[in-house]
Amino acid sequence: MKEIKIKTKNLSLYYGAKMALNSISLDIPEKEVTAFIGPSGCGKSTFLRTLNRMNDLIPNVKITGEVLVDGLNIYDKQIDVVNLRKKVGMVFQKSNPFTKSIYENVAYGPKINGINNRKKLEEIVETSLKNAFIWEEVKDRLHDSAMGLSGGQQQRMCIARALAVEPEIILMDEPASALDPISTAKIEELIFELKKKYTIVIVTHNMQQAARVSDLTAFFYLGELIEFGKTRKIFTTPDKKHTEEYITGRFG
Amino acid sequence: MSRRKSITGGLFIGLTAFSAILIIAVIIILLVVIIIGGKDTFSWEFLTAFPEDGMMKGGIFPAIFGTVLLVLIMSIAAVPFGTITAIYLTEYAHEKSILAQTIRFAVRTLATVPSIIFGLFGLGFFIKYVGSGMDDLFLGGQLKWGQPNILWASLTMALLTLPVVIVSVEEAIRTVPREMREASLALGATKWETIKRIVIPGSRSGIMTGTILAVSRGAGEVAPILFTGAAYYLATLPTSLSDQFMNLGYHIYIMATQSANVDQTLPIQFATTMVLLLLTFMLNLTAVIIRSRLRRKAK
Numbered sequence A: 001m002k003e004i005k006i007k008t009k010n011l012s013l014y015y016g017a018k019m020a021l022n023s024i025s026l027d028i029p030e031k032e033v034t035a036f037i038g039p040s041g042c043g044k045s046t047f048l049r050t051l052n053r054m055n056d057l058i059p060n061v062k063i064t065g066e067v068l069v070d071g072l073n074i075y076d077k078q079i080d081v082v083n084l085r086k087k088v089g090m091v092f093q094k095s096n097p098f099t100k101s102i103y104e105n106v107a108y109g110p111k112i113n114g115i116n117n118r119k120k121l122e123e124i125v126e127t128s129l130k131n132a133f134i135w136e137e138v139k140d141r142l143h144d145s146a147m148g149l150s151g152g153q154q155q156r157m158c159i160a161r162a163l164a165v166e167p168e169i170i171l172m173d174e175p176a177s178a179l180d181p182i183s184t185a186k187i188e189e190l191i192f193e194l195k196k197k198y199t200i201v202i203v204t205h206n207m208q209q210a211a212r213v214s215d216l217t218a219f220f221y222l223g224e225l226i227e228f229g230k231t232r233k234i235f236t237t238p239d240k241k242h243t244e245e246y247i248t249g250r251f252g
Numbered sequence B: 001m002s003r004r005k006s007i008t009g010g011l012f013i014g015l016t017a018f019s020a021i022l023i024i025a026v027i028i029i030l031l032v033v034i035i036i037g038g039k040d041t042f043s044w045e046f047l048t049a050f051p052e053d054g055m056m057k058g059g060i061f062p063a064i065f066g067t068v069l070l071v072l073i074m075s076i077a078a079v080p081f082g083t084i085t086a087i088y089l090t091e092y093a094h095e096k097s098i099l100a101q102t103i104r105f106a107v108r109t110l111a112t113v114p115s116i117i118f119g120l121f122g123l124g125f126f127i128k129y130v131g132s133g134m135d136d137l138f139l140g141g142q143l144k145w146g147q148p149n150i151l152w153a154s155l156t157m158a159l160l161t162l163p164v165v166i167v168s169v170e171e172a173i174r175t176v177p178r179e180m181r182e183a184s185l186a187l188g189a190t191k192w193e194t195i196k197r198i199v200i201p202g203s204r205s206g207i208m209t210g211t212i213l214a215v216s217r218g219a220g221e222v223a224p225i226l227f228t229g230a231a232y233y234l235a236t237l238p239t240s241l242s243d244q245f246m247n248l249g250y251h252i253y254i255m256a257t258q259s260a261n262v263d264q265t266l267p268i269q270f271a272t273t274m275v276l277l278l279l280t281f282m283l284n285l286t287a288v289i290i291r292s293r294l295r296r297k298a299k
Helices: A044-050 A081-087 A102-112 A118-131 A135-141 A151-163 A179-196 A209-212 A230-235 A241-247 B002-038 B046-047 B061-092 B098-110 B115-138 B150-174 B178-186 B191-202 B206-218 B247-255 B266-298
Strands: A004-015 A016-030 A033-037 A061-069 A087-092 A169-173 A199-203 A218-221 A226-232
Touching: A004 A044, A016 A044, A016 A199, A016 A218, A033 A044, A033 A169, A044 A199, A044 A218, A061 B247, A081 A087, A087 A151, A087 A230, A087 B178, A102 A118, A102 A151, A102 B191, A118 A135, A118 A151, A118 A241, A135 A151, A151 A169, A151 A226, A151 B178, A179 A199, A179 A209, A209 A230, A218 A230, A218 A241, A218 B061, A226 A230, A226 A241, A230 A241, A241 B098, B002 B266, B046 B061, B061 B150, B061 B191, B061 B206, B061 B266, B098 B150, B115 B150, B150 B191, B178 B191, B191 B206, B191 B247, B206 B247, B206 B266, B247 B266
Parallel strands: A033 A199, A033 A218, A087 A169, A169 A199
Antiparallel strands: A004 A016, A004 A061, A218 A226
16 A cells, blocks of 8 residues: 555534534555546545645535545644645636746746746746647747647646646546546546646546545545445446446446 | 507607617718818818817827826726726625625716816816825925826826726626636635736726726716816926816817907818817727727627
8 A cells, every 4th residue: 555645634624504414534646647526516625625725715515524645634733834735736617728838838837936047947848738739739929829739638738737837646636527538538638647746636526536536535425435446446346336326337 | 549559659669760860870870060160171281289269270199199198197097996996896705795785886976976066176176185285295285286286186087987998808708718716826826816817917908998998988087177177278298296187078168268360260260170089980890899809898
């Protein structure tokens, strides 16, 4: 078993008085792909966003319990949330490039981290785009607007942008849900490649996708973690009846 | 029954059409009268020369210069201040906090205050309080800042146009998608870095629209500068912030009411009005174009 990268202990989250996550305890291993599945509103995206404290942005959210990244509780008062987010990158459901050039998009993270050397920036941009399998498609138009890219290209550029700050963990919130099958296949291939270097947590609606790309799968339902284990086991011989029913498509 | 209904319906349509046409007619008549009255006087010379013969002849250059200078200083004060307020309201204040609601209420109220009140406020606050205070403090009571000048007039005008700037910038900031802010924060940017690098550049056209609308409003208003800095006639252009200045709107008012021979100055009045209208019309048109582009982008 690989080392544990992220560990949550009795993590609960409330929107006002409404409980959205109920005491989730989960261990996410290093350099593997962990998938969160479950019907809409089950809390999987909310849970994902607790891992880099993106929920901080929403008013009236209360969180109890712990999230440990490399053994440190990220909700501890001494934790610098900015540093945390450099370490825990995120790719969103809807590709969200800045209205800037491709180059400026990818260089954004390194720049705010104080890298100003042009040579160095160019290097980072090139490596990141290569690692996101999009370099060949954009190398001749780095200074064109990122808005001119196709949806799939935009999403891969957003992955490159996340890679450029050299995170250790990448959270992906349904990264392929708005893409066509070919673009989706490219993203999946990319995830497979990325897990050699990064710990990946992916939320997906697409059960086949979870089965294809992940090593571990967690099934959420109504804010609770129902079952968590090796993907092969979850998809073939789940322990819980609920999991089986969802996976075989009997509800959800 | 149905006939009576159709008659009322017809009447109503007629009434609405009449109102609409009436408005267009008023604008056309206004423009035609002004152009006919001013076209013979309007020339390059008119725009670039000083008034002569007790303002019976000559051009209006000092008034144009004064107006431009006024709106320039006004913008320097109102645009940054209004932008920062708008950023606070949209990015930092909680939508429903008492402070944010108070600011919003104040901005709305400020927008409805009659402009002459701003003039009086400028006189009382900037000239009598701040200006005289500065004279007492730095010049041993010698009169310099405690009297009307272009700085106080511009600041008074800035207060009047502040709501325009705030509302435009707020609207623009709201068109910057939440996803973009999240992307920036997720890359380890602080809130301020996100505002500086994503939100403000994304609202650039809104800031521009707000500026232009404020400028066009400021160029046309007279009441706020009546007591705070506009001069009847000056032989020289203002060279310091403590100088008075001439102004297009005020110039029209002066020539129409205070001139030695009002009838003789009529062509100058018309031509000056033409210049002022043209100026504000062009500014408004630019603002409308930028704003419509911005709205299209938001969709």
